[in-house]
Amino acid sequence: MVVWERPEPQERPTPAPLSRDRIVRAAMGLADADGLEAVSLRKVAAALGVGPMRLYGYIDTKDELLDLMVDAVYAEIRPEGDDWRAALRSVAETTRAAAHRHEWFADLLGGRAQLGPNSLAAGEAVASAMGGVELDTVVPAISAVNAYVIGAVRREVTERRTERATGVDQKQYQAAFGPYLRRVFATGRFPAVARFVHDGPHLDADQTFRAGLDFLLDGIAARLSD
Template sequence: MDDGSPTVWERAEPPPRTAPTPLSRAAIVAAAIALADEGGLDAVSLRKVGAALSAGPMRLYGFVDSKDELLDLMADAVQGEIGVPAGEWRVALTALAEATRAAVLRHEWFADLMGGRPRLGPNRLAVLEGSLAAVLPAFPAVDDARHVLWTVHAYVAGAVRAEVGERRAARRTGVDKPAWEAAHGSYLRRTLATGRFPMIERFVAEGTDGDPAAVFAAGLTAVLDGLAAQRR
């Protein structure tokens, strides 16, 4: 139930202070994003952000009430980087998907915030408004438009999480994907030689391991083709 309490985007910031360190929500969010880019979301806390800004954590509570609010602000800042899609529905959703992937590759932690309840900051609402403006003319029923947006979002979220997961695994183990595949190649060849997995054998023999951007684009095209066919 809505209790009428203002959100972090609606609350005014405290009056500016010249000493000991000037603060603003924008500065707090920028510092938090820098920490997350370096060490992931576990590296973000009000104490650590305060230290990065040479300010005590209690001063930050005048700007944000909790880490959850700070994460909302961080996610909305990235939505601002993604930008508002425009144009015909396929053009708009393709641009949105590619911009989202690019933002996630700059800020891997953002992939961890893509699920769950929506974070309805002003930038996110602007992206949603632009998305609906592009999709509703082609899918006039609101539930159909919601299905289209949810389907594209689900594909993008799953694809970028898989890509980020591979990057993280390579950093954690020091073994990149080609090296990992080479290390497991002998085992896989022996296993496939048993004849128990003919579909996997064909998949390995005939498949190509393309550039991640090309793989992402091909998957997105398949999703949009399916949605277009449903529309027809």
């Protein structure tokens, strides 16, 4: 029986009452502060002020705990809108926002299918908004948006982690490599790249994400109009 269907143990009157939700929230707090490497059953139990053995019955393995953590984040992802474009845009933007609040979430996206109740509710909302579209289009369209979001948020989270680790932000990095690029471009070997750097739009992370999402949604709309 999967964890979402398995009943919780009967609550015992102790100084530190437990529930599956309390365990998940404690694990998320550890992960939010120090990443997934900070999450173990022993550390979660310590954060709750109980012995590790008390967690069993609520969860059997760390993998179950991670599944529950991911599904808890999906409760923050709320597809909205009466049409497919609004639904896909909102699920993309709220997924990105959730990954910014919980960076570890980006590390767990894109693996096995998420089948918890909150994940299924988000999927239901998107699928319902696309109810008038043929499944041959719906399935790859949703998969394409998911792939775009996963790639984008992982890149953004990686950049944020790199900046924290090095103390060098994007502008400082570009300034440090500016003289090198000017020398390389002066050789004339990379005219197309030089044009991109000199004349292309310099978008911030929000603008980059939304522009890429617009391109993708426009492509879906074009397919639907065929």
